[in-house]
Amino acid sequence: MRINDHPILGRAKRGRLVKFALDGKKMTGFEGEPIAAALMAQGRKSFGTYGKRGTPRGLFCAVGKCTDCVMTVDGLPGVRTCITPLKAGMHIETQKGLGEWKLKKKRK
Amino acid sequence: MEIEEEAEIVVIGAGPAGLSASISAALAGAKPIVLDENLSPGGQLFKQIHKFFGSREHFAGKRGFEIGQALLEEAKELNIPVHLETEVLGIFPGNQIVCLKDNKTFEIKARRVILATGARERALAFPGWTIPGVMGAGALQTMMNIHRVLPGRRILIIGAGNVGLIVAHQARLAGAEVVGVVEARSEIGGYFVQAAKILRMGVPIFLNHSIKSVYGRESVEEAEIVRLDECGPYGVSGRRLGVDVVALAVGLLPQTELAQQAGCEFQYNGELGGFIPKRKPNMETSVPGIYVAGDLGGIEEATVAIEEGRLAGVSAAESLGYTPQDKEQKKAEIKSRLAELRYVGEKKSLSLLTRATTMLYENRSPSAGRSMSALRMPSILRMRSAATSRASAPEILIECPEEVPCNPCEEVCPRGAIEIGSPITNLPRYREARCTGCGLCIAACPAQAIFLIDRSFSQGYARLDLPYEELPLPRKQQTVGLLDREGKKIARGRVIKTRRIKAFDKTAVVSVAAPQQIAHSIRYIDCRK
Ligand SMILES: Cc1cc2nc3c(=O)[nH]c(=O)nc-3n(C[C@H](O)[C@H](O)[C@H](O)COP(=O)(O)OP(=O)(O)OC[C@H]3O[C@@H](n4cnc5c(N)ncnc54)[C@H](O)[C@@H]3O)c2cc1C
Numbered sequence A: 001m002r003i004n005d006h007p008i009l010g011r012a013k014r015g016r017l018v019k020f021a022l023d024g025k026k027m028t029g030f031e032g033e034p035i036a037a038a039l040m041a042q043g044r045k046s047f048g049t050y051g052k053r054g055t056p057r058g059l060f061c062a063v064g065k066c067t068d069c070v071m072t073v074d075g076l077p078g079v080r081t082c083i084t085p086l087k088a089g090m091h092i093e094t095q096k097g098l099g100e101w102k103l104k105k106k107r108k
Numbered sequence B: 001m002e003i004e005e006e007a008e009i010v011v012i013g014a015g016p017a018g019l020s021a022s023i024s025a026a027l028a029g030a031k032p033i034v035l036d037e038n039l040s041p042g043g044q045l046f047k048q049i050h051k052f053f054g055s056r057e058h059f060a061g062k063r064g065f066e067i068g069q070a071l072l073e074e075a076k077e078l079n080i081p082v083h084l085e086t087e088v089l090g091i092f093p094g095n096q097i098v099c100l101k102d103n104k105t106f107e108i109k110a111r112r113v114i115l116a117t118g119a120r121e122r123a124l125a126f127p128g129w130t131i132p133g134v135m136g137a138g139a140l141q142t143m144m145n146i147h148r149v150l151p152g153r154r155i156l157i158i159g160a161g162n163v164g165l166i167v168a169h170q171a172r173l174a175g176a177e178v179v180g181v182v183e184a185r186s187e188i189g190g191y192f193v194q195a196a197k198i199l200r201m202g203v204p205i206f207l208n209h210s211i212k213s214v215y216g217r218e219s220v221e222e223a224e225i226v227r228l229d230e231c232g233p234y235g236v237s238g239r240r241l242g243v244d245v246v247a248l249a250v251g252l253l254p255q256t257e258l259a260q261q262a263g264c265e266f267q268y269n270g271e272l273g274g275f276i277p278k279r280k281p282n283m284e285t286s287v288p289g290i291y292v293a294g295d296l297g298g299i300e301e302a303t304v305a306i307e308e309g310r311l312a313g314v315s316a317a318e319s320l321g322y323t324p325q326d327k328e329q330k331k332a333e334i335k336s337r338l339a340e341l342r343y344v345g346e347k348k349s350l351s352l353l354t355r356a357t358t359m360l361y362e363n364r365s366p367s368a369g370r371s372m373s374a375l376r377m378p379s380i381l382r383m384r385s386a387a388t389s390r391a392s393a394p395e396i397l398i399e400c401p402e403e404v405p406c407n408p409c410e411e412v413c414p415r416g417a418i419e420i421g422s423p424i425t426n427l428p429r430y431r432e433a434r435c436t437g438c439g440l441c442i443a444a445c446p447a448q449a450i451f452l453i454d455r456s457f458s459q460g461y462a463r464l465d466l467p468y469e470e471l472p473l474p475r476k477q478q479t480v481g482l483l484d485r486e487g488k489k490i491a492r493g494r495v496i497k498t499r500r501i502k503a504f505d506k507t508a509v510v511s512v513a514a515p516q517q518i519a520h521s522i523r524y525i526d527c528r529k
């Protein structure tokens, strides 16, 4: 849920509305907000699973210290979504354990 | 902004300690730079939307983020470079600082280093603590107040220290329901006034309780809390509460890695957060040229962080040969203000004892009906509010029974009707003959502990002026619920007017008409349908 009006902070200032994909599904969010914020605003709290037990994990510290919020972003696994700003056209994927590198090999 | 390869003073951390260190060093004539790994400067301050305690020198009565802005502006005026998204990885002999920015490492050679890396949150492990929705109270603050997203609608908070109590209030302002604050001890750890502020909103504080387990498949659905008694929590079945966020406010830990790695000597102090760097009175550590200020040197408050930063800044500049004007006087002033703040620190353990004896807590078993551990006002105050001395003129009620380092009520009163004096921890004294009932103190009190009652309003009704920060604001003539100190609805009343002038700094003062007989017990209004 988004907090648009706030008694102390006033109206929220947000970036431009952009499209991105979560596990192939189209979604929208505001450019520049952390990926985790865009997902949680739409009720999504689970970002992946732990390697050992396969149980779900989500945001815990929100300041880039704990790595519980990591996802695979544009093929790069282990991206801390709480401190990574959302950009238009991002491909975000739920990550199991340490995830896999899916970066396209650069051709010279 | 290009980052210098050499600098006179490198300040690590742009929280209140780091910013004020750089400001005082620059005022003394030195050229400091500031590094911070965050996207924005201000450290903890930018999550804090409440009015702060303290005195004028500490920006008291201002909200945390406004204090951050004021410090930043001062740094800007002095042309102090503040480099963000710059993480310091290590400090090597000769004050060689290794940094990371944009995935590249580089070094800065510093003549003096001021470490102001602050603190991080402690975690708490229990069955289910890894389920999404369990998070640090700081994480909840960051999401609500910076990114403006509410992670859940029904929130349970673990820990009734000041952080837990304040975050509970902030969650209400953000529009969430706070199901309760759970505290393992038999008394709250935070200030009485902070607890009173949420109790009157109807947020229960469960003393002698702890979290046993959290349940949910993809995310948190329920939390089980248990009463702690002689048998301990296990085996006892607790009470399940439907919640979607559990926020942990169980203390902060100084971020000491850099100080350790740089070779500073440490000492243990449980009250200040564990292992902390040893310091001389001028804030220098055992490693010459490395200074420490703020929460890193022991978990205290922003006010202390600001003073320590100032002292470290002046000392570092002085050691480089800068002779700030009236430096001795300045240092003495800082030290005396610190002593005044610390005086409170030392007395805290004492006030905890008095708190336990003067304020009665009521604990019912969690299974019995409405389980709320109510916090009661000391009996002196209760008598005072019941038997008001003057029936003809408006008078204020101040419910501030505990020594807090705070004086905005005194500062704001144009008539000198509230006196605190020195030390700043004195209880406020009210001289009703001077009071005009202007209401400025009601909005200025950071703890929302001041109320006004006018018994001459009409035959059967008294007028009450109450501070209010939630949305939506009550409209004139609206019928609202009238709540007592424990958040219980005891009557209904009509709104006379709502004032939210600039001088109130976003706190509204709502006037309601309440039946004469119960007017003295009303502390909050419920505008929800
Ligand atoms: C909920 C809550 C309510 C509070 N209310 C009050 C109040 O009413 N009154 C009051 O006086 N105090 C209050 N405080 C306390 C106050 O916020 C802290 O004491 C104060 O912020 C400490 O300041 P600091 O500068 O030491 O650390 P911080 O504010 O934590 O700043 C540290 C900075 O260092 C940076 N940093 C850390 N490591 C590195 C690194 N390796 N490289 C680069 N940068 C780094 C961090 O990014 C951060 O910006 C409250 C705190 C909380 C959590």
Ligand code: SF4
Pocket (backbone or CB within 6 Å): B396, B412, B413, B414, B415, B416, B417, B418, B434, B435, B436, B437, B438, B439, B440, B441, B442
């Ligand atoms: S109501 Fe006005 S005059 Fe009376 S004590 Fe408060 S600030 Fe002073």
Ligand code: SF4
Pocket (backbone or CB within 6 Å): B193, B398, B399, B400, B404, B406, B407, B408, B409, B410, B428, B444, B445, B446, B447, B448, B449, B450
């Ligand atoms: S009554 Fe005065 S001293 Fe007490 S919390 Fe309010 S402003 Fe501070």
Ligand code: FES
Pocket (backbone or CB within 6 Å): A058, A059, A060, A061, A062, A063, A064, A065, A066, A067, A068, A069, A070, A080, A081, A082, A083
């Ligand atoms: S939530 Fe801890 S790193 Fe993102």
